[in-house]
């Protein structure tokens with residue numbers, strides 16, 4: 426099916442759906458210059474496997490390395506801008522009842538004007554104490570995104586002296602209860618789910634499309650590649666987020 430026909434078909438599915446759940450992953454931020462979690466990129470950090478770094482074991486083994494990685498990612502997100510796909514998705518909310526669930530820890534959806542219903546893996550900028558879990562709101566020293574430093578010492582908690590860590594979910598940690606409940610509710614209630622820019626490998630988030638299909642919702646994947654979800658979706662639009670979403674908005678009359 427040609428890309429125009431897919432856009433038209435998807436626009437008519439959206440017109441009949443209420444609500445429309447949207448599940449995004451790292452691919453949604455790729456065209457803003459943020460490397461995906463499992464994709465290739467040539468940076469200081471491409472020698473490391475994010476799967477290994479995003480764990481409490483890695484933190485205990487070398488917290489300065491893990492903190493250096495997150496500070497590099499924070500600087501990159503701060504330098505990045507939402508792309509045409511983020512902006513189109515935000516405008517789509519004027520034409521459909523969108524419940525946006527993201528696995529991403531960046532704030533590009535919000536900066537594009539979207540209301541995010543659930544950040545199921547937390548947020549890069551929600552810092553908290555590893556020991557007493559108190560939020561840490563002090564400003565961090567600005568870091569150039571191409572800084573050559575790998576290791577940086579994390580700040581200490583003013584309340585208990587513990588280490589400050591990024592406020593999101595590492596592998597082996599449970600998802601934030603409130604965010605996960607909202608994500609499940611979005612999957613439970615939607616008539617249609619758009620799955621944009623995720624490899625569908627990380628659970629329980631990757632199980633949300635199946636939750637939607639269990640009650641008869643259609644699932645449409647927008648991704649230039651095949652993924653673990655592709656064999657199960659109702660339609661696959663093999664293109665990028667910044668290409669698809671503006672076309673979709675145009676078809677919907679946005």
Ligand code: BV8
Nearest residue numbers: 450451452461462463528597599622623624628650665666
């Ligand atoms: C948990 C924060 C309870 C950190 C992340 C079954 C049920 C429950 C748990 C498990 C289970 N099986 C295994 C587990 C354990 C584990 C898991 O899923 N492991 C996998 C790897 C097998 N899950 C957990 O540990 C979760 N916790 O369930 O708690 C529990 C506890 C203990 C034991 C059991 C259960 C916690 C998972 C959260 C981990 N934290 N992030 C950080 O960011 O540093 S996850 C991390 O992966 C990111 O958040 C990322 O968003 C997420 C998913 O990756 P994707 O977003 O899909 O990114 P990826 O690079 O893989 O793919 C990008 C895609 O975009 C590609 O398809 C590409 O083609 C596409 N793309 C590229 N460019 C574009 C594009 N698409 C569109 N446009 C483009 N331009």
